[in-house]
Amino acid sequence: GQSLEQPSEVTAVEGAIVQINCTYQTSGFYGLSWYQQHDGGAPTFLSYNALDGLEETGRFSSFLSRSDSYGYLLLQELQMKDSASYFCAVPNSGGYQKVTFGTGTKLQVIP
Amino acid sequence: GAGVSQTPSNKVTEKGKYVELRCDPISGHTALYWYRQSLGQGPEFLIYFQGTGAADDSGLPNDRFFAVRPEGSVSTLKIQRTERGDSAVYLCASSLNAAGGASDTQYFGPGTRLTVL
Numbered sequence: 652g653q654s655l656e657q658p659s660e661v662t663a664v665e666g667a668i669v670q671i672n673c674t675y676q677t678s679g680f681y682g683l684s685w686y687q688q689h690d691g692g693a694p695t696f697l698s699y700n701a702l703d704g705l706e707e708t709g710r711f712s713s714f715l716s717r718s719d720s721y722g723y724l725l726l727q728e729l730q731m732k733d734s735a736s737y738f739c740a741v742p743n744s745g746g747y748q749k750v751t752f753g754t755g756t757k758l759q760v761i762p
Numbered sequence: 763g764a765g766v767s768q769t770p771s772n773k774v775t776e777k778g779k780y781v782e783l784r785c786d787p788i789s790g791h792t793a794l795y796w797y798r799q800s801l802g803q804g805p806e807f808l809i810y811f812q813g814t815g816a817a818d819d820s821g822l823p824n825d826r827f828f829a830v831r832p833e834g835s836v837s838t839l840k841i842q843r844t845e846r847g848d849s850a851v852y853l854c855a856s857s858l859n860a861a862g863g864a865s866d867t868q869y870f871g872p873g874t875r876l877t878v879l
Contacts (some may be wrong), residue, residue: 693870738804749818752804
C-alpha cells in the first residue's frame, strides 16, 4: 500500500520562506507530486519530481530524496494568497492512473 | 470549455435516495478520474477511465457506487441507496492521455459537495 505523512498545519509570515515536508511509504515509487488547494476550490497541480534533486518553478520549488523516501515543497516570498492546503501525492503505477494523496498541510500566511 | 466542470455544485439528499453527479472533462482529454474528499483529508481515488472504459475501479467503496463514460467524454458517478457516510466532496479530474509523464498532469474540477441527511 501507499502512505504519505505531512504536518497538518504550518504558519508563516508574509515575505518569508516555508518548507512543507512529506515522507512516504510505497510498494513501488514513480515520483512525487505536489498540489495546492484553496478552501472550497479544486486541487491544482504544482510540481512533479521523478528524480532526486530540486525542481524550481518561480517562487515554488520541490525536492526529492528517493533514498530517504522524503520530499518537500519550498515556498519563497510568501504571499497572503499562498494560504491554502498543500498535498503531496504519489502515483501507484508507472502512469498517473491511481494517485494516493497525503492528508495535506494547511498553510496560513500571516501579515 | 476551458476547464473541468462538475454539476451540481451542491447536492443535498436524504438517506436511501439515488444521486447522479456529472463531470465534463477538458476537451480532448482521454483520461478521467473520480475522487472523494472528506473534510481535512486528501482526495481519495475512486475510479479511472481511459476513453469509455473503466480502467481501474478499485477505489469504489462498494457496489452502491457506479460510474459511466459512454462516449468517452462526459462521465456520471452514480450512488444508490445513499448513506450519511457518503457525504463528501466528489472531485473529477481529467488528463491528456494517462500514458505517463508531464502530459498526465491531472486537472481538477471544482467538485460536487454531497450532503446526505
